[in-house]
Amino acid sequence: MTLFDRFLQKQFDFKFAVKKVKKISIKMSVLVKTTTSIIKEIKNNAKIVNICGIKYLCNYKHISSNYCLISKETSLSKILISFQNVIQNQRRNMSMCESQKQELVSVNESRRFMIDCFKAFGVPQIHAEQQADLLVAADYRGHFSHGLNRLEYYLNDLSKKSTDGAAVPKILKETPATAWVDGCNGLGAVIGNFCMDLAIKKSKTAGVGWVCVKNSNHYGMAGWYPMKAMKEGFVGISMTNTSPLMAPTRAKEAALGTNPIAVGVPAGDDHFLLDMATTAVALGKIEIQRRKGEDIPEGWAQNVEGASTTDPEQACCLMPLGGAEGNSGYKGYGLASVVDILTGVMAGANYSTKIRKWNALGCNEQADLGQMFVAINPNCFDPDFETNMCDLNSRLRNSKPNLF
Numbered sequence: 001m002t003l004f005d006r007f008l009q010k011q012f013d014f015k016f017a018v019k020k021v022k023k024i025s026i027k028m029s030v031l032v033k034t035t036t037s038i039i040k041e042i043k044n045n046a047k048i049v050n051i052c053g054i055k056y057l058c059n060y061k062h063i064s065s066n067y068c069l070i071s072k073e074t075s076l077s078k079i080l081i082s083f084q085n086v087i088q089n090q091r092r093n094m095s096m097c098e099s100q101k102q103e104l105v106s107v108n109e110s111r112r113f114m115i116d117c118f119k120a121f122g123v124p125q126i127h128a129e130q131q132a133d134l135l136v137a138a139d140y141r142g143h144f145s146h147g148l149n150r151l152e153y154y155l156n157d158l159s160k161k162s163t164d165g166a167a168v169p170k171i172l173k174e175t176p177a178t179a180w181v182d183g184c185n186g187l188g189a190v191i192g193n194f195c196m197d198l199a200i201k202k203s204k205t206a207g208v209g210w211v212c213v214k215n216s217n218h219y220g221m222a223g224w225y226p227m228k229a230m231k232e233g234f235v236g237i238s239m240t241n242t243s244p245l246m247a248p249t250r251a252k253e254a255a256l257g258t259n260p261i262a263v264g265v266p267a268g269d270d271h272f273l274l275d276m277a278t279t280a281v282a283l284g285k286i287e288i289q290r291r292k293g294e295d296i297p298e299g300w301a302q303n304v305e306g307a308s309t310t311d312p313e314q315a316c317c318l319m320p321l322g323g324a325e326g327n328s329g330y331k332g333y334g335l336a337s338v339v340d341i342l343t344g345v346m347a348g349a350n351y352s353t354k355i356r357k358w359n360a361l362g363c364n365e366q367a368d369l370g371q372m373f374v375a376i377n378p379n380c381f382d383p384d385f386e387t388n389m390c391d392l393n394s395r396l397r398n399s400k401p402n403l404f
């Protein structure tokens with residue numbers, strides 16, 4: 001019996017639970033450490049998830065590149081590194097030796113792991129698949145803060161019963177082009193998919209479909225939903241409000257979330273996709289700097305007094321997109337407000353400081369987020385839309401490079 005097996009057996013009485021153990025940062029080097037030191041790190045950092053009788057050791061951090069999975073069947077010499085690292089390495093054109101490649105987890109394995117985790121918390125298969133597909137897609141596109149990293153948040157909400165994994169959204173009111181939906185506190189991806197599919201359906205007959213939902217949960221990468229519309233040849237727009245993290249210009253406490261906006265436009269075989277938070281940066285980027293012990297750039301965050309800070313330890317609120325007032329941060333503040341109006345206020349959901357605070361430990365309180373989903377059939381307008389979109393893309397791509 002290996003040391004690893006003995007370690008697992010000590011945990012055998014855990015049932016469908018996530019055990020919280022002290023969290024500390026692990027550097028990438030953990031992946032190449034000796035077996036014994038890995039075991040020590042695991043004991044200090046790991047969570048055990050019991051999925052249908054199989055114990056999984058999830059050894060992961062919020063820095064996505066440091067995510068690795070170790071399953072019961074995995075021998076100690078074969079630490080499985082998340083597929084996120086595959087993508088990152090590919091992006092950086094890093095060459096990997098054969099032994100490193102063998103240690104990588106495939107997209108399918110990552111998806112399966114997440115589905116099993118959701119099912120262990122009573123989520124029906126079809127809902128678990130939708131949620132896992134969204135998280136995998138976020139990692140695949142390089143938005144690591146909204147991929148596997150979010151799994152812990154969602155599982156803890158499910159375990160605290162502040163999210164109902166089996167809930168199915170229902171339409172409260174509709175016209176040929178609009179619908180108001182109650183998300184019934186289900187999983188964000190399930191609700192988001194339902195609403196975007198409904199918007200697409202309406203745009204097929206009315207030319208435009210606009211859906212607002214209340215009683216929703218964190219719906220992950222906002223760009224996922226316009227991407228659904230683009231597959232149908234439609235323009236897609238989606239926004240969500242989120243827990244307060246951003247201090248409005250001239251304020252020293254958070255009153256708006258990172259409130260992302262995503263707009264997707266098809267262009268034949270090409271497309272345009274904007275998917276961005278309306279804060280200067282996502283919170284995860286500050287966490288990363290904190291772990292690395294490095295400063296953050298001016299304009300990302302402010303301290304408890306309301307002054308801009310470059311010390312991640314002092315960061316209390318995020319600054320809006322643009323940063324300080326002198327750098328037009330009030331435009332980011334304005335954009336975040338527009339998101340809250342078109343989502344929380346228009347849907348009759350929570351907004352601003354009415355939204356709960358949320359972290360990886362989950363929350364006992366329901367989120368009741370508001371979201372909006374729009375699909376537009378471009379054929380309702382200029383027949384040269386596609387040609388002109390392709391032309392716009394190439395003009396932008398071919399603009400003279402700035403080498404400074």
Ligand SMILES: NC(=O)c1ccc[n+]([C@@H]2O[C@H](COP(=O)([O-])OP(=O)(O)OC[C@H]3O[C@@H](n4cnc5c(N)ncnc54)[C@H](O)[C@@H]3O)[C@@H](O)[C@H]2O)c1
Binds near residue numbers: 145222260274
């Ligand atoms: N559900 C939620 O509550 C929530 C909240 C906030 C953010 N998010 C998601 O987090 C993810 C990350 O958001 P973010 O704002 O940190 O994204 P980001 O800053 O990485 O990118 C924002 C946009 O800018 C583009 N971009 C990035 N670098 C670029 C460059 N150098 N040149 C040109 N374009 C560039 C990206 O393609 C993207 O469209 C998104 O998927 C977003 O939807 C979700």
